Amino acid sequence: MQIAVVEDDDGVGDALVEALGTHGHQAVRMRRGSDLLLGHRGVDAVILDLGLPDADGLQVLRQLRAVSDVPVVILTARDDERSVVRGLRGGADDYLVKPARLAELLARLDVVTQRRRATGPSSAQTVTQGDVVVDLAAREVEVGGAPVSLTAKEFELLEVLVTRPGAAVSRQQLMDAVWGDAYVAISRTLDVHMTGLRAKLGRPGLISTIRGYGYRWGT
Known part of the structure; x- marks a missing residue:
């Protein structure tokens, strides 16, 4: 340990x-x-x-x-x-x-x-939401049966969200998990990557914004 x-x-x-x-x-x-x-x-x-x-x-x-x-x-x-x-x-x-x-x-x-x-999070390696399938082990995403190409950071953001389905995830938690900075709560870097991720998934509302806090996975 x-x-x-x-x-x-x-x-x-x-x-x-x-x-x-x-x-x-x-x-x-x-x-x-x-x-x-x-x-x-x-x-x-x-x-x-x-x-x-x-x-x-x-x-x-x-x-x-x-x-x-x-x-x-x-x-x-x-x-x-x-x-x-x-x-x-x-x-x-x-x-x-x-x-x-x-x-x-x-x-x-x-x-x-x-x-x-x-009491830790589920160890499931594949997450499915509607026609979106996220294979965590293979680091692959399919939408409507078609593969979607994500950057490394986009996938890491997605991974943090899908392993906490329905839970509110703060901007600070996302910044720390993906960029390793426990101090930063607001960053344009996060906004840019989140915009790209949402556009590639093409499913409005799948990643919802919690105003003044962060994001949630799941409709």
Whole structure:
């Protein structure tokens, strides 16, 4: 399991990386909240300190949750009830106070990652909506039985939407998933690619706009 260790204290961070490694995990050390927001894709879980040099960890957690549901375990020296409540309500899967026992930390990581896998999105490789068929594995699209040629970015946008049928997907989530930027919520790049995708599909209303928020797949 690849785990992001977001901790600016070198002593604590290096110890966590070493301990996780001895238990078969691949730890990625990050010292700033911005490192996590730009590098969270591809990690299976996050250990997040709240006292970070560039931003409060609770704010980083809120920004992360706007674009990702990766499991997060807060590991911090803050032991007051208000911080615990804010952390859990802000989207953390668990909350531990330093110094935490390694065995307990590993057990809690296992629990939160198993829980997310059990409730994760469908693994279906083909999505059909009317006469539109999206083959996710082959990265191919057919409309009315005829193949449609999409650019790489157009297909990636389509993939994000079709794997969340009926769900509202924000512009920020799309930008992060396709361009890897958790900060950008408004971009002409997204507008241009979305316009091209809709034109190629040729099915008005299949991708609906949610004004001021984002888009939804499905009629």
